Amino acid sequence: MSWLPELFDDHGAAPWVLVHSQQQFLCDELGALLPQAFWRSRGAASLLEVPLGQWRGERVLLVELDAPDHSLGQWQAVRQLMFSATGDEFSLYRYATQIGLWARQHRFCGSCGAPTQLLGYERGAHCPHCRLTQYPRLxxxxxxxxxxxxxxxxxxxxxxxxxxxxxxxxxxxxxxxxxxxxxxxxxxxxxxxxxxxxxxxxxxxxxxxxxxxxxxxxxxxxxxxxxxxxxxxxxxxxxxxxxxxxxxxxxxxxxxxxxxxxxxxxxxxxxxx
Missing domain, CATH: 3.90.79.10 (Nucleoside Triphosphate Pyrophosphohydrolase)
Incomplete structure (x- = not known):
């Protein structure tokens, strides 16, 4: 499993998506990893989209929603998935949960308030106004x-x-x-x-x-x-x-x-x- 950003310009290049909001994932009968074509067909608006990296050799895109939309289907909390997922699946959900929270909370600069931009060469939210870069928190x-x-x-x-x-x-x-x-x-x-x-x-x-x-x-x-x-x-x-x-x-x-x-x-x- 590669957690390097593996950033790409065309979101269509990622065959899989994880749809996340408030420590919950949109799921089908197989789990939370959804085909991107299926997600795009729903026509729902996203708050932001973040390339996660590669899982089992294929790229995964994280789609962050403002709030869980139950009209889209069933949602499960990451705690629930912990009990049902295999070890590497839970590692993927765990990582996506933290990156989603970080990206949501750092859309604006904590120093000057300007909108940030996700960097293309490392996992950072960069402020072009005051040049502060904020990294995922541990x-x-x-x-x-x-x-x-x-x-x-x-x-x-x-x-x-x-x-x-x-x-x-x-x-x-x-x-x-x-x-x-x-x-x-x-x-x-x-x-x-x-x-x-x-x-x-x-x-x-x-x-x-x-x-x-x-x-x-x-x-x-x-x-x-x-x-x-x-x-x-x-x-x-x-x-x-x-x-x-x-x-x-x-x-x-x-x-x-x-x-x-x-x-x-x-x-x-x-x-x-």
């Missing part, structure tokens, strides 16, 4: 599995599906290291102190433009005190009595499954793309 965040022997500390946010618990996460503040962010977020959300930490893996996450950096963290001290603004519950779970967990496309599940494997459980962690 917001680093930590995500950590807190361990205590054969127990793990998991939390539950109000928006989670019923019964699901997950690892703790939070955004990095200006001036913070990843390790400092990890310890601060855990202290704020559940009130415990951490000992040794270990980096494991990362995942790009399109809600809306995060780079999730995954750690193991050993419990050091303290009793759980839930930060009610962030979580509705947090507790220790024995490894043989785990609750409903996040799906296997997520780095949270990868952290949990990897720790289970390290503790002798027969699982196969799936490294998220």
């Amino acid at each position: 917001s680093p965040s930590i995500i950590t599995l807190i361990t205590r022997g054969d127990e793990v500390l998991l939390g539950r946010a109000p928006h989670f599906p019923p019964g699901m618990y997950s690892t703790l996460a939070g955004f990095v503040e200006p001036g913070e290291s990843l390790e400092a962010c990890l310890k601060r977020e855990v202290r704020e959300e559940v009130g415990v102190e951490l000992g040794a930490t270990r980096y494991l893996a990362s995942q790009n996450w399109p809600m809306p433009h995060s780079l999730m950096v995954g750690f193991f963290a050993e419990y050091a001290s303290g009793e759980i005190r839930v930060q009610e603004e962030e979580l509705e519950d947090a507790r220790w779970f024995a490894l043989d009595q785990l609750p409903h967990l996040p799906p296997r496309q997520t780095i949270s599940r990868y952290l949990i499954d990897t720790y289970l494997l390290e503790r002798g459980r027969l699982v196969e962690p799936v490294l998220p793309g």
